[in-house]
Amino acid sequence: MKGVARRLKQDDNINTDYVISGRYKFSIEDPRELARHIFEDIDPGFAGRAREGDFIVAGENFGCGSSREQAPTAIKAAGLKAVIAKSFARIFYRNSFNIGLCLIECDTDPIDDGDALEIDLRNNRIRNVTRNSLIPIKPIPTVMKRLLADGGVIEHFKKHGGFTFDA
């Protein structure tokens, strides 16, 4: 997966209110419409700056706070292909793989805004093409890999008639 790094004005503890504000998510159901407002309260103009296929790059505890599934859905609808962060909050983590959005955990300090990146899930690393460096990533758990491979939990469920990862 190739894309360009997009860093936000805030690095750590980007909560799901900041991904998509409650004042939009309660009254707008169309994900593409929500996508126009992502990160508006902490980084106005981000939605206009990000391009189809980019990766969000952040620090610790990305996605903390509310359980709103609109957060990963709006990121995906904006055409962003993955979120790369030092760590993720629990509910956002599940929600993202459930809707087929890839999350990568690694040290994000060696990534600047605008860096060209190649995510290599097979070898668990990111190649920072701009800096010509390799960053090891935490392997994605098997459960999440299967959900991602099927395109999300609904597709996984329909394909297999249930979960495939008990015990």
Next chain:
Amino acid sequence: MGYTIAEKILGARAGRKVKAGDIAICKVDFYFGQDGTSGIIIDSFRKLGSVKPYDRKRFSMVIDHSSPSPNVGVSTIHKKMRTFAEEYGVGLYDVGVGVCHQIIPELGHVVPGDLVIGADSHTCTYGAINAAATGVGSTDLAITLATGKNWFRVPETIKVIVDGKPPKGVYSKDIILHIIGRLGANGCTYKSVEFYGDAIERLSVSGRFTISNMAVEMGAKYGFMEADRKVMKWIGQHSKRQPKPVFADRDAQYEAVKEFDVSKLPPQVAKPHAVDNVSGIEEAKGTRIDEAYIGTCTNGRLEDLEIAAKILKNRTVHGDVQLIIGPASRLVYLDALKKGIIETLVRSGAVILTPGCGPCVGTHGGVPANGVNVISTANRNFKGRMGNPNAFIYLASPATCAASALEGKIADPRKYT
């Protein structure tokens, strides 16, 4: 090696012994969504194909986050929920019944030992009554609605021991703000927390809900407490279901143990724009306040309104402050009416909202103007949380909010109690 509360409840629902780190498919006892999340539950449920609710009595939807509806978009979602409830014969608590985290336990849907998921992050509230309750996304909820089950990663557990008798004017909200300030917003991510200690034992069930409610603000999946006599009595008054209290084994394995002494704790305030940006009242005192909000799933219970009313009785809210009160449920509202609490609050200058939680999430009912400082009993003070990124939210106890509403600035409630 013994088992933690999370390991025992998840194991019982999986039908096998499980340990931290395991993945288990578990039967879920109760599951629900609110009006900010049910729209997607319904969409995801329909996307699953020709499925029916696995057990319609174990599911309910609650209209509380924008209630009554402030605009056409929300009204459309509410209508979609009502139509779905009718089509499948599932439960719906409509406008005015109350905030999901008050009414789900209050109306008897949760008992000790249960496994509960809610499409709302503060579902961890019911840890106070010994339930493994946690927030999930709408699609996860839809899967459970169709199958009665879901997959769970068994979390590691952090033991939090809170001892000491807090001084007068210091409440459970101050205790949990203090703990979050110390452990941080990322301090318990994906962990189960078990709260112990004589400070917890001293609290009412209502006060305990406030603490478990905010466990997610440090990233926790569960915020357990033991089902002691107070809890069992409370359950007897609210549910006909059989409680199955679960206790951790003496040799259960904890990832960490954190100890707190609250015997000298001053009232606490979380300052903008992070819940873990906590200080004692001295540091925040004197900050101008334009709006005060007492309510939400954290602090909208009878005990909270009563504490506020005691401070506000025969006094008048500062002329530059609007004081907004949101009873957490219809039952809380009725009890507060009977006890004269509502009259006291209204006479002081407060306005009373429909039971619900709109102001906390910025949907309606007190959206602040640019530059406004709000003091609130809610659980989040993120930038823009109340509907305006140019406002500033301070979190505190109902007592501190009431005292601050009187003085027009952040005030120490201890002189009023």
